[in-house]
Amino acid sequence: MLRITGGKVYDPLHGIDGQIRDICIHDGKVVDSVDGGRTIDASGMVVFPGGVDVHTHVAGGSINFARAMTPEDHRRTVAFIRSQTTRSGLGGMAPTTFATGYLYAGMGWTTVNEAAVPILSAKHTHEELRDVPIVDKSCCVLMANNEILLDLLEQGEMERARHLVAWQIWAAKAYGVKAVNPGGVAAWKWGNDAKQMAETVPGYTSLTPAKIVTGLAQIIDELGLPHPIHLHCNNLGAPGNISTTLETMKSLDGRRAHMAHLQYHSYGGDDWSTMRSEAPAMAEYFNQQKNLTCDAGAVLFGDTVTITADGPWQHLLYKLTGRKWGNLDVENETGCGIVPYTYRPSNLVNAVQWAVGLELLLLIDDPWRIFLTTDHPNGACFWRYPEIIQLLMCRDFRQECVTQLSEKARERVHLPDIDREYSRFEIAIITSAGPAKALGMPNKGHLGAGADADVVVYDEDEDIARMFGHPRYVIKGGEIVIEEGDIRATPEGREFLVQPSFDREIEDFLRPLFEETYTMSFENYPVEMHRIERPEISECIDVST
Amino acid sequence: MVLVDIRETKSVKASDIFLQIRPGKDFEVITILRALVKEQPVDESQVQETGLTLEQLQDFVDRMKKAKFGVFFFGMGLSMTRGKHMNSAALLTLAAELNAFTKFVAMPMRGHGNVTGADVIMRWQTGYPFAIQFGRGYPRYNPGEFSTVDLLVRGDVDAALILGADPGATMPQPAIDHLARIPTICLDPKVTHTSRLSRVHITTAATGISAPGTGYRMDEVPLPLRPALKSPYPTDEQVVRRIHEAVLKKPDWLQQGNRMALNQV
Amino acid sequence: MSLNIVNNATCTFCGCVCDDIELHADEERIIEAKKACVLGKAWFLNHTAERLYPEALIDGKEATVDEAVEFAAELLDAATTPLVYGMSNITCEAQREAVGLAERLGGVVDSHTSL
Amino acid sequence: MSQVTLRLKQTPDVPLEAENITPDVLSDLPHDEIRALKLQLGKRTFRIDEFFEVEGERSDQVELHGDLKRVKWLGRGMTRGRLVVHGDTGMHLGALMKGGEIDVHGSAGDWVGAEMKGGLIHVRGDAGGQVGAAYRGATVGMKNGTILIDGCAGLETGMRMKKGTIVVGGVVKDFGGLQMKGGNIVMLSGAEIRTGAWMVRGTIISMLPLKLLPTFRYSCDYNPGFLTLFARQLNRLGVSLPVSAAAGVYQLFSGDCSVPGKGEILVWQPH
Amino acid sequence: MAAKQFLLNPSRTAKQGAQINIGKDCPEYEAMVTTVTMNADDMKSLGVADGDSVRIRTEFGEAIFRLEVGRVPEGLLFVPYGPPTCKLMGGDTEGTGMPLSKGWEVEVEPVSGDAAAG
Structure with a gap:
């Protein structure tokens, strides 16, 4: 039992905007009142619901490949020294699993959604997630380049496709479905890409990226997944790609979708030298599309390592940077590329990218539909979120940062003209309440009775980045995990899954196709339940209305 | 299929082209190929030394x-x-570099059944794939310094736990001598050369035959193990956990207090 | 006596890790390993559930696992830089334990990648 | 002249990590605090005086005596002063060094002056592998400074170095100047094989003929102008480089064209 | 008789791979890991025949092997890894972590029957 008294509470779901409230906790949940137990006097402090990361890459084959590729970064970063209660670890661009849990919890984030999991190596992802302590987890399975599914979509066999998608979600023990560069990654297996929404994907006769997107979005709505299609559009990172992104949004035709790392998809210009921000046009369109949510995928200047299932883009980035490059193909399902990268304010393209992320966050008017992410580790590492919060809350600081950009870059962006400053209430929405809602997790992102007792207590501090980077207390599931900057407990997190219904006969269809093309036994393909740490199966919902 | 080797092996029959190179010329051959891929000139007289x-090479x-x-297996x-x-x-x-022209990948042929699993797990837990030292309470990595043969030959370690390996029959003699x-403590389904030079040997169940769990294929695909037998012996997992538990009962050598090392050595 | 048949068994002898092996086993040994290669067959057919070796040896003398575990812990804890080596022919579950143990020991952990 | 003298009392059983033994750390400390400085032996920490006899205090002139083959990280990251070693040293001698001077009357282990940024290291015996190199994964090795090895040097000497000078008196093993990006390597007794492999820029000068990769091209014979200046610099360090056209000429090879790179290898041809 | 220079390549074979599962404490394994394959012409010039014993020496150690004629290139020897090759292998990895495990420069010297037995 625990009571947090006297704090200024920010609970956007219940419209609480800095009023003094007590938060009572019993048995891991927020309750109306408790008798006895510890009391935390939060007078003069700020109380938030635990952070929720809607899109991050913290576990699985690709981030683990990135770890292997960056020993030089591990050496220069902060090291976690083992203690009697904590494991050792390394922070940096691609933190180790234990460090990932400590770093997220250390800044008050208590739920993370691993955004890209191939079924074939989903066992790996879940094993790694088990070693990410403290936070609750979920993951999205990659689907938009799965060749068996693409064949069905091309043939218009929607019902069978729906059973297949449901089967695959359960096989991967996933929570949602991620589509990455629909059709493009499949084409990359032959060295090609798919850039136009209405053009046939190489290797198919009529299938287009648009058909993949709409087909999947429809199936996901029919299945009633709590989280809509998690969409990484085609043509990521390319100048002028706003047209592809808008086309994608239009093709959804009112269906639910979450647009991942929108920053990377909102560029104008014809080539690298003319690339510019199209954040205002994107925001203007997006503001009207109530069916959509998005996350920022914001960029911060500095070193990072980029990892994405978007193989063709990563090969291009490797050619542009001449740095290290790793590529993984995952049989018929997907692939991924890994390239270490440094974002520099002096670089025109990087400057535009930096501005676009912030511009989207500032120009999209409904904070319930855009969330704070950096597409970790692509735009920046997740442990730099407090820096973005500072940029959003403080116009003067932002303008000071703009002066780092070259004259030329400043002409390509709109940030200098934007005066909006986020309130704490809005920050609580984009870091917690909003993403929890978009993920369809009713017990996350708020502090009402029945919510999971994930609570962050900050000291008030004029230095916004310091305030949000160093919470005084972090409570996870009712347990104090961080106190005065020290890790006090490292409980295992839970994992959220969904189990959409499907016809078992789909296995009869799938098995021969699988056995013909895959290199493993069909029986060994699905993830067994015992691999999931503290599973919690979420209900599917009715989205027909 | 193109086969490259220093002698005719049985695989020659299965291959379309056999390139027999001289021993120790691998680096030269590949470096020439890199140059030819980019249409750079190479010194022809020296090419012959590769065999x-x-x-x-141009045809290749x-x-x-x-x-x-294309795939390189090596x-x-x-x-x-x-x-x-x-x-x-x-x-x-x-x-x-070949990806500038077409799709090409390379895949190491791993000898041991679950060496990939060891790589993968060490990477996610420590950031590094092998040769990891924890003497300062956090992981450090340097092959050549913290790799087994070096440590043993130089005498840089003062106890050893050998899991499912028989270095007593494979390593250089100075390493075996150390x-x-x-x-030395050795866990193995059989009594091996290493067991005989160990102070402690514990017999364990055989991986995937009588011990359940997971193994990684060399392309990093995890696979479940389905044991067909029940071993009278405990699994490696059980024994290592018990040793770990026994060690945990002893006083901790690490001074508590410092959680972070801001400057690693 | 009825045979225990295991389908889609996984062979961990080499890095290919084939997972389509059909094993036929009695109580003590695998009689048949269908679809396994020559190496896989040797692997499956020569590891049995028989008690062919003592459960533990200390300085060459038979001992119980309890005694061996205690003594092993003592030796490893007393060392300044203990080495945990091998790792490649054990399960991932055992590997995870081993990395944790090496960390607690303040030693070195290394696999067959280095030889 | 005040100086701090450390004499090794006993050879450690396993390697001793002594990153605290640098002029920077010792120069401001009184005698008893020097004695109490920490050394790392495997997982345990010890006081310096448990392994060394300590004389003197507060000096950036440091002298070490004994067989220090198992002592690692001497002079790590030092910025000033002088470290003289009478005996062999272990790995990472002067790694990440920024300034000052190290003089070893003996041999040194692997990674001498790895990723150093300035200063001078002189090893009078042999050195191990990776002299002035980049650590695993890093794209840049030595960034500046000078390393003199009187004896032989091991594998990957000057790997990914960007600037600075390495002079090796004895034979350099394989991959000297591997992936070099700049700077100079002087090989007074030539090298084994694969010298300059994958080099992008930089200069390797050899006094003896080299077995080069097929991806290096012979360009011309000449006596480059910059060598006169460079030889004068080296002369101050006690290294003489022939520059007289009367005595001979340098064969210039360029490569490694597999990268393709613009590195230069100069091989001395006496008349 | 004079010693001759060869390049020795320890390697793995399917037979040896199978045998290590059967057991290493038996004559079959012993025979495998002490059998070196040599080109027929090399045998002639060394003055030895199939089945003869030779002493193989590196700068690190020596061991006795039995010769077997095979289709291998001149100047090269092949042998499955095992305890005898351990004796020939140097431990210095030169900072790479990997000892040189193939392509050793060795001296091969015929031995008489008595020495072979010893």
Whole structure:
């Protein structure tokens, strides 16, 4: 039992905007009142619901490949020294699993959604997630380049496709479905890409990226997944790609979708030298599309390592940077590329990218539909979120940062003209309440009775980045995990899954196709339940209305 | 299929082209290929020392560029001969560079059943794939410094726990001699050469035969193990956990307090 | 006696890790390993559930697992830089334990990648 | 002249990590605090005086005596002063060094002056592998400074170095100047094989003929102008480089064209 | 008789791989890991025949092997890894972590029957 008294509470779901409230906790949940137990006097402090990361890459084959590729970064970063209660670890661009849990919890984030999991190596992802302590987890399975599914979509066999998608979600023990560069990654297996929404994907006769997107979005709505299609559009990172992104949004035709790392998809210009921000046009369109949510995928200047299932883009980035490059193909399902990268304010393209992320966050008017992410580790590492919060809350600081950009870059962006400053209430929405809602997790992102007792207590501090980077207390599931900057407990997190219904006969269809093309036994393909740490199966919902 | 080796092996029958190179010329051959891929000139007189002609190598490059999807498989003949990791690096670089023309990948042929699992797990837990030292309470990595043969030959370790390996029958003699000098503990389904130079041997169930769990294929795909037998012996997992639990009961050598090392050594 | 048949068994002898092996086993040994290669067959057919070896040896003398575990812990804890080596022919579950143990021991952990 | 003298009392059983033994750390400390400085032996920490006899205090002139083959990280990251070693040293001698001077009357282990940024290291015996190199994964090795090895040097000497000078008196093993990006390596007794492999820029000068990779091209014979200046610099360090056209000429090879790179290898041809 | 220079390549074979599962404490394994394959012409010039014993020496150690004629290139020897090759292998990895495990420069010297037995 625990009571947090006297704090200024920010609970956007219940419209609480800095009023003094007590938060009572019993048995891991927020309750109306408790008798006895510890009391935390939060007078003069700020109380938030635990952070929720809607899109991050913290576990699985690709981030683990990135770890292997960056020993030089591990050496220069902060090291976690083992203690009697904590494991050792390394922070940096691609933190180790234990460090990932400590770093997220250390800044008050208590739920993370691993955004890209191939079924074939989903066992790996879940094993790694088990070693990410403290936070609750979920993951999205990659689907938009799965060749068996693409064949069905091309043939218009929607019902069978729906059973297949449901089967695959359960096989991967996933929570949602991620589509990455629909059709493009499949084409990359032959060295090609798919850039136009209405053009046939190489290797198919009529299938287009648009058909993949709409087909999947429809199936996901029919299945009633709590989280809509998690969409990484085609043509990521390319100048002028706003047209592809808008086309994608239009093709959804009112269906639910979450647009991942929108920053990377909102560029104008014809080539690298003319690339510019199209954040205002994107925001203007997006503001009207109530069916959509998005996350920022914001960029911060500095070193990072980029990892994405978007193989063709990563090969291009490797050619542009001449740095290290790793590529993984995952049989018929997907692939991924890994390239270490440094974002520099002096670089025109990087400057535009930096501005676009912030511009989207500032120009999209409904904070319930855009969330704070950096597409970790692509735009920046997740442990730099407090820096973005500072940029959003403080116009003067932002303008000071703009002066780092070259004259030329400043002409390509709109940030200098934007005066909006986020309130704490809005920050609580984009870091917690909003993403929890978009993920369809009713017990996350708020502090009402029945919510999971994930609570962050900050000291008030004029230095916004310091305030949000160093919470005084972090409570996870009712347990104090961080106190005065020290890790006090490292409980295992839970994992959220969904189990959409499907016809078992789909296995009869799938098995021969699988056995013909895959290199493993069909029986060994699905993830067994015992691999999931503290599973919690979420209900599917009715989205027909 | 193109086979490259220093002698005719049984695989020659299965291959379309056999390139027999001279021993120890791997790095030279691959470096020439890298140059030819980029249409850079090479010194023809020196090419002959590889055992191949420029025509053969040029033909090889042309075929690779024309392939729709190429794969290099490589093994110990590359990584354990003169040049070692640089030979492997050369091949990986060649594969990367061929992607400017077509799709090409490279895959190491791993000898041991779950060496990939060890790589993968050490990476996610420590950031590094092997040769990791925890003496300062956090992971540090340096092959050549913290790798087993170096540690044993130089006498840099003062006890050893050997899990599912028989270094007593495979390592250089000076390394074996050091294992015999220090307290060595060995877990294996059989009594091995290493068991005989160990102070402690514990017999364990055989992986995947009588011990359940997971193994990683060399392309990093995890697979479940389905044991067919029930062993009278405990599994490695159980024994290591019990040793760990016994160690945890002893006073901790690490001074509590520092959680973070801001400057690593 | 009825045979225990295991389908889609996984062979961990070499890095290919084939997972389509059909095993036929009695109580003590695998009689048949269908679809396994020559190496896989040797692997499956020569590891049995028989008690062929003592459960533990200390300085060459038979001992119980309890005694061996205690003594092993003592030796490893007393060392300044203990080495945990091998790792490649054990399960991932055992590997995870081993990395944790090496960390607690303040030693070195290394696999067959280095030889 | 005040100086701090450390004499090794006993050879450690396993390597001793002594990153605290640098002029920077010792120069401001009184005698008893020097004695109490920490050394790392495997997982345990010890006081310096448990392994060394300590004389003197507060000096950036440091002298070490004994067989220090198992002592690692001497002079790590030092910025000033002088470290003289009478005996062999272990790995990472002067790694990440920024300034000052190290003089070893003996041999040194692997990674001498790895990723150093300035200063001078003189090893009078042999050195191990990776002299002035980049650590695993890093794209840049030595960034500046000078390393003199009187004896032989091991594998990958000057790997990915960007600037600075390495002079090796004895034979350099395989991959000297591997992936070099700049700077100079002087090989007074030549090298084994694969010299300059994958070099992008920089200069390797050899006094003896080299077995080069087929991806290096002979360009011309000449006596480059910059060598006169460079030889004068080296002369101050006690290294003489022939520059007289009367005595001979340098063969210039360029490569490594597999990268393709613009590195230069100069091989001395006496008349 | 004079010693001759060869390049020795320890390697793995399918037979040896199978045998290590059966057991290493038996004559079959012993025979495998002490059998070196040599080209027929090399045998002639060394003055030895199939089945003869030779002493193989590196700068690190020596061991006795039995010769077997095989289709291998001139100047090269092949042998499955095992305890005898351990004796020939140097431990210095030169900072790479990997000892040189193939392509050793060795001296091969015929031995008489008595020495072979010893």
